[in-house]
Amino acid sequence: MALNGITQRDAHAAIRLVHKYHTPDRRRTRENLDATRNAIRTYNGTSPTDEQIWQATKAPLLSRNVRNFLWKALHGGHKIGNYFTNMPAPWCDYAICPLCEETETLQHILFECRSAETQTIWQLARDFLSPRLDEWPSLEVGSVLGCPLLEVKNDDNKTDHGLSRALRIVISESAFLIWKIRCERRIEYEDHPDDYYYYYYSPTAEEVTGRWNAIINQRIAHDRRLTNKRRYKNKALNEDLVLDTWYALLDLADNVPANWIRHPGVLVGRGTSRPRGRER
Structure with a gap:
């Protein structure tokens, strides 16, 4: 292709290919990829490739902030521990x-x-999925980094797409909320345990519970909005997938129909605590 006929899109694609095959792996990136592969193999029984792990960080079910968090974590780019x-x-x-x-x-x-946050959030996640998930997975960092690849099998040993999607969303949002609260405590309030404001703003288990409930409710409400075919056309979420994802996990009134997506005034999720500013 002549250079005067190349498009910007083709040029970027060519640059990405060059970087992909000529940029050496960073040691921390390789270690994190291996840890992710081992964790997913332990749960799924199969090992994902590097390409599958990287593609998983772009999964549509992940919120944008979670995608950035996972991508940076895979590269070992968070400024913690040995960095200082x-x-x-x-x-x-x-x-x-x-x-x-x-x-x-x-x-x-x-x-x-x-x-x-660490002590509370994983228990909330486990309890939330307990009506459908027989055994909570043994989680580690690799499980979080590769959570969009986790698969839950049904009785026929086939992937339960709805429950798998719920598990991926809950794990990714739970991990990111722990990270976010930790950053508030360490950076925003600078770890001053003798400071009145540190105690005032450092979240209690009750506040952590409220924030977690608010985030899960937001994700469920977001799923509802994304099923709107008039607005999103062929990019709209399949209603059956959304219903399968949250089946038996919601607190619904007795008069709410099985397809609650279009039902007005439905309170979804568990808990109604008002979130702090960043989760509104």
Whole structure:
């Protein structure tokens, strides 16, 4: 193709191909890809390729902020833990979790920290899916990074697309909320445990529960909106997929029909706590 006839789209595609095959892997990226592959193999029984893992971070079911979070996490780009270790004081103190006095890793933040958000959110997620999910998966960082690839099998050993989608949404949103609250505590309020405002704004288990409920309700409401074929045409979500996703997981009144998507005034999800500003 002559250069004077190339389009901007073709040029960008060519540049991406060059970068794909000529840019060496970063060590942390390779480690995270391997951890993700191992976690997905443990749950699904099959190993995804690198390409499948990267494509999963672009899954339409993920919210934009979650996509960015997962993509950056796969690259090891979050500024936590060892990123600060060799810096002069006071920056080196940011390497350590002030609640647990351990080096902050993504594994620690999401699953091991004694913070209210880490202790509360995964229990909420487990309880929310318990009406349909017989066994909660053993989660680790790799499970979160590859959560759009998780598959739940039905009794016929076939993928339950609705329940798989619900699991992916709940895990991704739960992990991102833990990360967001952690960043508020460590960056916005600067870990001042003796500060009145730190105590006032540091979330309790009740507030964490309210924020988690609000986010799940937002995702369910978003699914409802995306089924509008008049507005989204061929990009609209399939109503059956949405109903299968949230089947038996919602608090619905007795008079609500099985297809609640178009029913006016339906309160979906669990909990009605008003979210803080960023979740509104």
